[in-house]
Amino acid sequence: MTVWDRPEPSNRPVPLDRERIVAAAIALADEGGLEAVSLRKVAGRLDAGPMRLYGYISTKEELFDLMVDEVQAEIVPDEQPDDGREALRALAHRTRQAALRHEWLADLLGGRPAMGPNGLAVAEATLAPLAGLADIDTVMRAVETVSAYFTGAIRREIAHLRAERATGQTKLDWQRAHGPHVTKMLATGRFPSLAKVVHDGTHVDAEASFTTGLEWVLDAVSAQLTGPPA
Template structure:
């Protein structure tokens, strides 16, 4: 039985429910990461005894599942819904693009979510709704196996890209150096290494590549992935793939 299937116990003496417990856990994680979350700390924030929480949540893993599902609600609002039982979304690319960008923005608000992306999907209502919105964007455009591979490919891209962006943000905080400051500090060593002539491709990249901001990088890469997915979808009747 999953945590979503178990009934909640009575709320006496301190009013409690899973929603309040999860909100407190999310607040702790937003402040200090997943390492700041424990049932004891959540209970302290709610002025409740730690043992009371076990009536609502059995393990920390269940608490993490509930936290992920809670913040997944932030991904949902702008995903274009299907408007009828037999209708397809006007633009499947836009549906997946919105999903990817809203996932990125949600993770940037809740950085701890990056540590839990890409694992087994949660089975809560918001997680299932995100999965439904994602699959329905492509439903009927190809066979179900092609749809699944397309969705997995897009998710693999944005999961990796988001995790890398968060890792860079954490490195900046840990070192106290912005990316530009870190590059300047590392410059003498890198210059010596490039001068050996052993890294010609890297040398060209360092000297000639255009620096772009994380959002532009994310948007460009996502567009390339969606182009690749479009090339694998059957063309619509009388036209080319969207």
């Protein structure tokens, strides 16, 4: 029986419910990442004994599942997209925006399918406009391909943000600090392709890079969904 199917215990002194528990866990994770979340710390934030929480949640993994599903509510589109490409685009951008608000989400993306009510709503909103464009297996490969792209891109972006905070260096600071070494290595002539990137490449921000890559992936996926069968 999943955590969503299991009834909550009757109320006792210090009112508790899964909604309050999950809200406290998300607040802890937003402040300090997933490593800041434990049933003991969540209980402390709620002024309850840790054993009280086990009536509502059996394991930390269940708590993480509930946290992800709560954030999935932020990914459900405000209006149902009317075409498949827009549904996939909305899924990618809304997931990125949610991960930037809750960086710990990046650590849980790409794992087991989200089976909570909000996760299922996200899946339905994504799949509904794709129905009829191709057979169901092709549709699922399309969703998986787009999801693989934005999961990797989001994790990379979050990793950069964490590195900046850990070192106190912005991307520009890091480039300046490593500039002399890179210049010396490029001057050897051993890395002509890399030199072209460094000297001639256009540097764009994370959002522009994410959007460009996503549109390229959507171009390829759309061709499989709307093109003639192979």
